[in-house]
Amino acid sequence: MSRYFHIIIARLLLCCAVSGPTLAQSPAPNTSTRNEPILPLFAVEGLDNRKVSLGEKLFHDPLLSRDQKRSCASCHDIAKGGADKEAFSYGYGNQESLYNSPTILNLEFNYYVFWRGNMHLLDKSMDRALMNPKTMAMDWDTLLERLKKHPSYPDKFKVIYSDAISVDNVRDAVNEYQRSLVSLNAPFDQWLKGDDEALSAQELRGYQSFKTLGCISCHNGKNVGGTLLMQFGVYSNEAIQNERDQGRFLLTGNERDKYTFRVPSLRNVALTAPYFHDGRATTLEGAVEIMAQIQLGRTLSAQETQDIVAFLHTLTGQMPEVNYD
Ligand code: HEC
Ligand code: HEC
Structure with a gap:
């Protein structure tokens, strides 16, 4: 039951994320951005x-x-x-x-x-x-x-x-x-801020698939994730359940938290292989295929996978400088 519940919530969120006013109305002051369910990053203000x-x-x-x-x-x-x-x-x-x-x-x-x-x-x-x-x-x-x-x-x-x-x-x-530690100026953020040249046709196609397939229902907002807890394996339990880890269940003891994990941010994801809580996917292609299968019940064509991976690369921003004495 609970996995259907999760997907319904995810779908509801998708509606809000795509058409609702909440996300679209919260860009940083004095900046116009496209009306999209992903928002650009800005430096954190007021730090000492x-x-x-x-x-x-x-x-x-x-x-x-x-x-x-x-x-x-x-x-x-x-x-x-x-x-x-x-x-x-x-x-x-x-x-x-x-x-x-x-x-x-x-x-x-x-x-x-x-x-x-x-x-x-x-x-x-x-x-x-x-x-x-x-x-x-x-x-x-x-x-x-x-x-x-x-x-x-x-x-x-x-x-x-x-x-x-x-x-x-x-x-x-x-x-x-x-x-x-904020990774600014990712090509995707430049596009969000209005630069039409910032993304190639393939990258844009990948973003379109990311939205229409429903990846966006879980991975959205400024961090393209980081805000939800979701079951890992909404459509396929067998492939996922293992003795090593039952996710949030081990913290709460609630049956509905079994195999539930925080939806991670996809910012800079091209730099952070291997993927998932146990590093089971060594490539981004592999991670995208697994997600489509187990979270959305879809098998992607090679083209769709490549497009989405190209889009995910546009979420790589500038790495913060490290210099301390
Ligand atoms: C041996 C490797 C290792 C070292 C050293 C380490 N971490 Fe981590 N860090 C991890 C792992 C693994 C996790 C995930 C743990 C989890 O989710 O329960 C994590 C998670 C985190 C997170 C949560 C990030 C997120 O988005 O969920 C923060 C914050 C963090 N570490 C800060 C630190 C700080 C500060 C230190 C130094 C005091 C540190 N880590 C040292 C491996 C390490
Ligand atoms: C129902 C919610 C949901 C949907 C839909 C979803 N994801 Fe995820 N995604 C998650 C969760 C939860 C994780 C973390 C799973 C884990 O490691 O336990 C995750 C992890 C990932 C990771 C690995 C990130 C990392 O740092 O390890 C990638 C890449 C990813 N998702 C891409 C996608 C793509 C592409 C789609 C669409 C094809 C998608 N996701 C659809 C919930 C979702």
């Missing part, structure tokens, strides 16, 4: 640059892991789309992590964070990697001690925070940095 640069340093510092071998950037490489190339990332003691590492670019525009949609806000999200025995295996006491003894961190914190180094302040700086 001092926090961003402190957060950037922390994010790239192996000091944050127990054996000082891995930084956050080991699995979330900013220059390469904010993820890594492994099906499952390797963490502390070379242990395999639970999931494929998702991109941390454009996090600001996700409604759900983590594959199971564990939380809405970045807030304490860094604790998940930091404390996880398979990821960084750290604890706050050890980390605070290390930071307090460090030659430059104490001064850097003092300039920004009156209470200097604390758990909240470390989280705050890292989160501010993560919020700043």
Whole structure:
């Protein structure tokens, strides 16, 4: 039952996304964009640059892991789309992590964070990697001690925070940095902002298929995803169900959450192979075919797949620069 329920909701959302006023009425101030169910990205405003640069340093510092071998950037490489190339990332003691590492670019525009949609806000999200025995295996006491003894961190914190180094302040700086990571000026965004030359005929055809097939019902908005929880395998359960992971069900215990995952953003997806929570698809073509089959009950022609893949490449924006001292 529940999978039909999901698809009905998805179809309803599709109607709203395509014809409803909500999404179409919310472009950033002073910018005219096409009336489409995907919106262009703009830089996040109101960030404190001092926090961003402190957060950037922390994010790239192996000091944050127990054996000082891995930084956050080991699995979330900013220059390469904010993820890594492994099906499952390797963490502390070379242990395999639970999931494929998702991109941390454009996090600001996700409604759900983590594959199971564990939380809405970045807030304490860094604790998940930091404390996880398979990821960084750290604890706050050890980390605070290390930071307090460090030659430059104490001064850097003092300039920004009156209470200097604390758990909240470390989280705050890292989160501010993560919020700043927006991949601007993707060809698709240039097209959304009115540049007719920004997309080729094939890319446009791919976008058209993306909408008419119904991909857009789950992957829409600024992040082309990131806002919904959906069953992985709406049309085909057998191919999907495996013992390794039952998705959100493991978090809530609700029968209807079985095999449900956060719909990921498709921004920069061309850079973040392999795909899906378990990295089961090694190519974008493969991922698109699986999606069509199990989420929409459709087998795509080779041409349709190629067109959609061409469209997905237009969602690659400029990678944020990395420079910290
Ligand atoms: C060993 C690899 C690894 C390291 C190191 C690592 N992460 Fe992750 N990260 C992952 C994986 C795997 C997930 C997915 C976990 C899940 O969904 O439950 C993830 C998910 C995330 C997410 C959620 C993104 C989203 O859109 O759902 C954030 C935010 C994040 N990590 C931040 C960090 C920060 C900050 C650090 C450093 C303190 C860090 N990560 C270190 C592998 C890693
Ligand atoms: C009913 C909702 C739904 C529809 C419709 C849908 N998707 Fe997805 N998509 C998801 C979910 C959920 C995931 C994450 C699945 C997982 O890994 O557990 C996903 C993942 C993906 C991924 C992998 C992203 C990554 O970073 O790993 C790609 C690519 C993708 N979808 C493309 C498409 C395309 C193209 C279509 C149309 C042919 C489509 N999707 C239709 C829900 C949907």
